[in-house]
Amino acid sequence: MIIFDLICDCGFQFEGWFKDHAEFHSQQDNGLITCPQCNNKEGIRKILSPVAYRKTSSFSKQSQPSQQEEIHETNFVRAANEVLNTITEYVEKNFEDVGAEFTRKTLKIHYGVEEAKNIRGVVTADEEKLLNDEGIKLLKIPIIKKTNTETQ
Numbered sequence: 001m002i003i004f005d006l007i008c009d010c011g012f013q014f015e016g017w018f019k020d021h022a023e024f025h026s027q028q029d030n031g032l033i034t035c036p037q038c039n040n041k042e043g044i045r046k047i048l049s050p051v052a053y054r055k056t057s058s059f060s061k062q063s064q065p066s067q068q069e070e071i072h073e074t075n076f077v078r079a080a081n082e083v084l085n086t087i088t089e090y091v092e093k094n095f096e097d098v099g100a101e102f103t104r105k106t107l108k109i110h111y112g113v114e115e116a117k118n119i120r121g122v123v124t125a126d127e128e129k130l131l132n133d134e135g136i137k138l139l140k141i142p143i144i145k146k147t148n149t150e151t152q
Contacts, residue, residue: 008035009043048080081144088144095120103127110136 002020007013014036018024024046027033031041095118098105102121108114123131123138131138 004046005048006033006044007047008038008040010035010038010040012037013047048083084142084144087141091120091141091143094118097121103131106131106136107134110134 002018002024004016004018004024005013006016012035016024016033018027024033028044033044034041035044098119098121100122102119102123105114105119105121109116109119128138
């Protein structure tokens with residue numbers, strides 16, 4: 001079983017569960033995948049999923065991935081790391097790190113007390129709920145911490 005994150009031309013994102021890659025392509029080619037939002041059967045495509053997991057933790061001979069699957073997984077991990085590194089570099093260069101002051105600063109910016117600017121920081125679950133209740137949407141992204149070998 002494989003789960004794909006899908007998006008329709010209308011912009012609606014949803015999940016699709018399939019036996020394998022071939023089953024997804026077969027259903028797509030036969031117009032069997034329908035957008036739950038607009039009922040469109042065309043213009044539905046896979047998008048990068050933020051979640052991935054191995055379907056088994058057993059390392060018996062029967063469950064070991066094929067060489068092609070290992071290459072695909074290695075390429076996917078490399079590409080995902082490149083994307084996350086690019087995002088991390090952009091955020092570090094273009095957003096002021098306000099740390100634990102994020103909620104206070106965000107509210108001041110939201111209500112016009114402070115000038116609007118790009119900020120980043122940390123929030124607790126309660127602070128996140130408060131910001132959401134105030135109509136402030138957050139974008140949470142994983143920030144890749146550089147290892148000592150990457151900084152030298």
